């Protein structure tokens with residue numbers, strides 16, 4: 129049986145960044161990765177620009193720290209100056225407006241007293257270029273301002289607009305299909321009958337896909353019946369990643385492994401030494417049974433909600449992130465145990481916990497929890513502490529690794 133680290137290595141080796149795509153810039157591409165170098169089509173600022181509301185003047189006229197000047201023009205932002213500022217002359221200027229020829233400094237309006245076309249200026253710290261942002265100080269026309277690989281944050285989006293880009297080549301979001309399986313699973317808007325259980329994995333996994341940066345699609349609940357499962361899997365293989373939950377262990381009605389094999393999905397692992405989890409399947413489409421499905425990735429996650437959630441964070445999220453050329457993670461934190469915590473387990477166990485940054489560094493505090501079906505029990509957790517196999521009396525202050533699941 130594989131360790132988590134070995135299994136993750138197999139997943140990452142099979143997740144190859146998706147082809148790039150020209151996309152319109154809008155809030156929906158926030159977080160995507162740029163797939164081209166971007167050059168500016170203009171100087172920025174395009175002209176020497178006033179950084180303050182005030183008086184544009186010749187600094188030499190205020191050498192003593194004081195001067196009385198004649199205002200020859202008013203220049204609001206958006207207007208081009210028409211006059212040259214000569215000796216003992218000045219222009220009233222607004223933030224963002226172009227500096228008129230002749231002027232080499234702007235004195236802020238708070239240091240000026242205006243009376244008709246006369247202005248008294250008091251500025252003891254005058255020097256050339258005061259309050260002026262020089263043309264092309266930020267960037268020159270033709271200069272590369274963003275490199276391929278940059279992740280689009282709000283500031284990158286603003287800069288792309290500043291250099292005239294409304295569309296750009298991006299690493300597209302991975303398209304991810306989600307299909308829970310199980311005859312006992314009913315949609316959330318149905319009151320469960322005898323033996324039935326609501327579909328919490330669907331809502332949870334779709335949200336995990338979105339949080340990882342992928343584009344989620346819900347395919348529906350697959351019945352524990354080969355024909356129906358085959359139909360949903362065939363549809364799911366049109367996406368970059370297919371996530372199934374449930375039906376993946378060795379029970380009589382666990383049809384997932386067989387149906388996947390039948391449709392050309394080669395299982396690269398089916399069991400990982402971990403808790404919760406263990407039956408977790410990862411496969412890649414090798415043969416061409418389903419059209420255009422080659423190299424598509426398939427995950428069969430265990431049905432219990434917390435197992436599903438943990439396996440997603442350990443294996444699926446890294447795959448989605450790598451397809452999108454993002455840092456795959458997962459993100460591990462070395463933390464000190466907040467209290468004594470004796471724990472006995474036969475497999476390395478991911479136990480829900482509160483991860484916190486304190487004055488003494490990261491601390492981790494396991495939360496009360498009764499096992500893999502207990503989704504409510506992990507509401508107060510923001511991480512999973514990794515507890516090694518065996519019978520251990522973990523003590524307050526011991527160092528343990530924690531899986532941080534709340535990154536963005």
Ligand code: AMP
Nearest residue numbers: 308325326327328329374375430431432
């Ligand atoms: P399975 O892996 O199919 O044997 O399912 C294991 C357990 O997880 C069973 O008790 C299921 O009822 C439960 N389970 C499976 N799928 C879901 C789901 N989509 N939402 C909530 N619980 C589920």
Ligand code: MG
Nearest residue numbers: 309310374375
């Ligand atoms: Mg089942």
